[in-house]
Amino acid sequence: MDDALLLLSVHDLTVRFDGRTVLECVEMDLHAGEIVTLIGPNGAGKTTLVRVVLGLMQPDRGKVYRRPGMRIGYMPQRLRVDPVLPITVRRFLLLAGRGVAGRLSEVVEEVGVGHVLDAPLQHISGGEMQRVMLARALLRAPELLVLDEPVQGVDVNGQEELYGLISRIRDRHGCGILMVSHDLHLVMASTDRVVCLNHHVCCSGSPESVTQHPAYRDLFGSSRFAIYTHHHDHLHDLHGDVVRRPAEKRGGRDG
Amino acid sequence: MDDFLIRAFLAGIGVAVVAGPLGAFVVWRRMAYFGDTLSHSGLLGVVLGLMTGIGASAGVLIVALAISLLLVLLQRRQRLASDTLLGIFSHTALSLGLVVIAFMETLRVDLLGYLFGDILAVTRTDLWWVLGGGVLALAVLVALWRPLLAITVHEELARVEGVPVGVVDLVFMLLIALVVAMAMKIVGILLITSLLIIPAATARRFSSSPEQMALLAALIGVLAVAGGLAGSLQWDTPAGPSVVLAAAVLFGISQLVPRSG
DSSP states (O other), X not given: OOGGXXXXXXXXXXXXXXXXXXXXXXXXXXXTTOEEXXXXXXXXXXXXXXXXXXXXXXXXXXEEXXXXXXXXXXXXXXXXXXXXXXXXXXXXXHTTOTTOGGGHHHHHHXXXXXXXXXXXXXXXXXXXXXXXXXXHHHTXXXXXXXXXXXXXXXXXXHHHHHHHHHHHHHHHHOOEEEEEESOHHHHGGGXXXXXXXXXXXXXXXXXXXXXXOHHHHHHHXXXXXXXXXXXXXXXEOTTSOEEXXXXXXXXXXXX | OOHHHHHHHHHHHXXXXXXXXXXXXXXXXXXXXXXXHHHHTHHHHHHHHHHHTSOHHHHHHHHHHHHHHHHXXXXXXXXXXXXXXXXXXXXXXXXXXXXHHHHOSXXXXXXXXXXXXXXXXXXXXXXXXXXXXXXXXXXXXXXHHHHHHHHHHOHHHHHHTTOOHHHHHHHHHHHHHHHHHHXXXXXXXXXXXXXXXXXXXXXXXXXXXXXXXXXXXXXXXXXXXXXXHHHHHHHTOOHHHHHHHHHHHHHHHHHHSOOOO
């Protein structure tokens, strides 16, 4: 791809925590208008890679290139605001920076959170929260969008919808998107490239080619849909809120 | 009204107006124990300030700043939970202050006054410290409001969005140190944290925005100071603890009122 479109490039990246190697010799590129999805099991180093990309962490070795002056929109994995802080969704969104107020109504409409704008941030559902965080990232008119598990805590229908929204955002704004996901099946339709990570890059390429790759199959099993199921100690209701798992029910549902 | 009473009220109100909004951040960021640690280091600051001749308030400010910096450094490399670390610092600083006082045979320090406040002994110079420091602290707080709020909600998100988190945090700690130096005379170093926390906690029930909570906290703090001082005159009780009790009574009443929003 044209290097003029190169937004982000990671070369020979190694990160260690207390002598444990979390990332080793990781290579990754991302161009404008491209969606790259990082998948891998829990503890594979996905979030660490995201943190290095964002400049929140320094690698022990390797290089990170970010296009100079690039605006980054970031959607963190979790956002829990203490109930002691009275803050509405609108106020939370306006914290994105100076000069974002003019874009507020446009972004809010695009992401579909207009109905919760004046609700306290702590009172909205898990799915609404994900959209609100996406809106906050978009308010900065980002050239690179970094989404850490954007569908976390959202039910399966909502996940598909959210991934659709993310693709449309790419189409409309032409930004590059780096996304972390547990689950390749749902994200397949809306990603251009997949990087399968387990401390090192196991394999990468188009979603179809990755699912055929032996390294991918070793990690995720070889079922046709290759859904990675992680251990869940709770369930989610239709709003994506966490509900307690009945004691006798084990394994199974992953949502 | 006597001169010393007017000075007491003015100083108390000055401290409350600053402690309210700053206390809101202390409550939102769960930094109550940090405030305690800084205020407990106040006695050491007083002694060092008097020894070196730079004055008690300046001494408090410098010691509080040094402890803030030390805490930031230690928190980065230590594995101890930060409340453990704060507990160690808090009581070490207080004990060190008490021990150093015992060594200073030539230095006469009104220990009880510093520990529990001596608002009726507020001098003209003290009053200028409180008012000048108060205006400065409020101006800085207003300037830092948005970045500070952004860090409070999600630190890493704020960092990615370009907020200089390290600088903002350091200035915030400085502001707390400033309030400690201001409030020492009013309620004493052992009770300062209550002026930060109780009005803010009381304001929460009646607030639907951060700014509203900050302003209400300032107002509730002023009420507590006025009520506490009036009670102290009426029943001849110690002024500092009376102010804290007045704040606690307001908090108790606020919990009885049904929530508005």
